[in-house]
Amino acid sequence: MQHTIDLRSDTVTRPSPGMRAAMTEAEVGDDVFGEDPTVRRLEARIAEMLGKEAALFVPSGTMGNQLGIRVHCQAGDEFLCESNCHVLNFEQGAYAQLFGIAAQPVEGDHGVLHVEQLVGRIRPLNNDHYTHTRLVCLENTHNRGAGRVQPYDAVVEICSWAADNGLARHLDGARLFNAVVATGISAAEWAGHFDTVSVCFSKGLGAPVGSALVGPGDKIRQARRHRKALGGGMRQAGIIAAGALYALENNIERLAEDHQNARLLADAVRSSHGLKLDPEIVDTNIVNFAVDPELGTAAAFSARLRDEGVLMNAIGPQRLRAVTHLDVSREQVQLAAAILQETAAAVQSVAG
Ligand SMILES: Cc1ncc(COP(=O)(O)O)c(C=O)c1O
Numbered sequence: 001m002q003h004t005i006d007l008r009s010d011t012v013t014r015p016s017p018g019m020r021a022a023m024t025e026a027e028v029g030d031d032v033f034g035e036d037p038t039v040r041r042l043e044a045r046i047a048e049m050l051g052k053e054a055a056l057f058v059p060s061g062t063m064g065n066q067l068g069i070r071v072h073c074q075a076g077d078e079f080l081c082e083s084n085c086h087v088l089n090f091e092q093g094a095y096a097q098l099f100g101i102a103a104q105p106v107e108g109d110h111g112v113l114h115v116e117q118l119v120g121r122i123r124p125l126n127n128d129h130y131t132h133t134r135l136v137c138l139e140n141t142h143n144r145g146a147g148r149v150q151p152y153d154a155v156v157e158i159c160s161w162a163a164d165n166g167l168a169r170h171l172d173g174a175r176l177f178n179a180v181v182a183t184g185i186s187a188a189e190w191a192g193h194f195d196t197v198s199v200c201f202s203k204g205l206g207a208p209v210g211s212a213l214v215g216p217g218d219k220i221r222q223a224r225r226h227r228k229a230l231g232g233g234m235r236q237a238g239i240i241a242a243g244a245l246y247a248l249e250n251n252i253e254r255l256a257e258d259h260q261n262a263r264l265l266a267d268a269v270r271s272s273h274g275l276k277l278d279p280e281i282v283d284t285n286i287v288n289f290a291v292d293p294e295l296g297t298a299a300a301f302s303a304r305l306r307d308e309g310v311l312m313n314a315i316g317p318q319r320l321r322a323v324t325h326l327d328v329s330r331e332q333v334q335l336a337a338a339i340l341q342e343t344a345a346a347v348q349s350v351a352g
Helices: 017-024 037-049 061-070 094-099 152-164 176-183 187-191 217-229 238-250 255-270 298-307 330-351
Strands: 054-058 077-082 102-106 132-139 168-173 196-200 211-215 275-277 286-291 319-323
Touching: 017 238, 037 054, 037 211, 037 238, 054 061, 054 217, 061 094, 061 132, 061 168, 061 196, 061 211, 061 217, 094 102, 132 152, 152 168, 168 176, 168 187, 176 187, 176 196, 176 255, 187 196, 211 217, 255 275, 255 286, 255 319, 255 330, 286 298, 298 319, 298 330
Parallel strands: 077 102, 077 132, 132 168, 168 196
Antiparallel strands: 054 211, 196 211, 275 286, 286 319
8 A cells, every 4th residue: 555644643643853853862860850851841831831830741641631630629529521521531530440539521512511501510518418519621622522622702601600619620631732723812821711731742743742731839749749649750751751842842833734634624524425524613633524324334434444545533333533633744635535535435336
């Protein structure tokens, strides 16, 4: 096969030569002793970008989120979240498994919640039947919501309602910079409505490893302690932190190209008989679509695409997902879009 165009996720990127060079040259030390200058530089930089006091470098977005939840809640507490969010669906319920924390999910529209849906959900503190509601957790952009950007006004309303009612706010900002580039609203403006934010360097930003939890100094100090208990204390982590720093310097603005490429794929879906965009709107770099059952299952369609050199994952019996990223060029996306249309047409003609 002369080409494989990998659109399964924006996590499949490989470090570029420039990023590798930065990693090779990184100054390092023992970060568990707090002595890695590159990790310190990364933590200071991301804290500054999000307008927060401090940051903690962690191995994964999952750890960033779980520490974010843990610093606001303890056993017997709960957090409010959207029912399709990553924290709830794809992190093994670690908050419950490891910390005895519960979740109260609320169904959104492709990941988007509005404050009216949360009002009335805080459980009374003075009744021994109930968990204590302590935190609201949002996700921006929303992964299962097909990269949906949370409407800024809805975020402001939810977060001010939460603050007025004594709830902390955590943002799963694994793809926060996609929201920044899509809206022109800065990372600090988005983050300003939350106590803690987790951001990933290893998704659209293209670093090989790492995320950060960002927030007030006391919460980050607490998170540092919990990170150690989870085995997340890393030694000469400056090697990977250098990749993340490089990503922050070089790979944010270019996310706009991924968004344009996703729109190109979306157009191919729209014009293909038997395929349906869901949701119709593509805000950032994720395109979700449904395959008409007459054309077969999503798994079978994904296998057909794979045979043609295009990788897109089935995410449900009839649903597929395509994600654009810095390792697929405009030309490759154009080719993938053509292959998608041809495959739909070929399957359609067999289906009759
Ligand atoms: C929205 C969101 N949050 C958190 C994560 C977890 O990141 P990691 O895979 O680094 O644990 C992901 C991963 O895809 C994600 O999409």
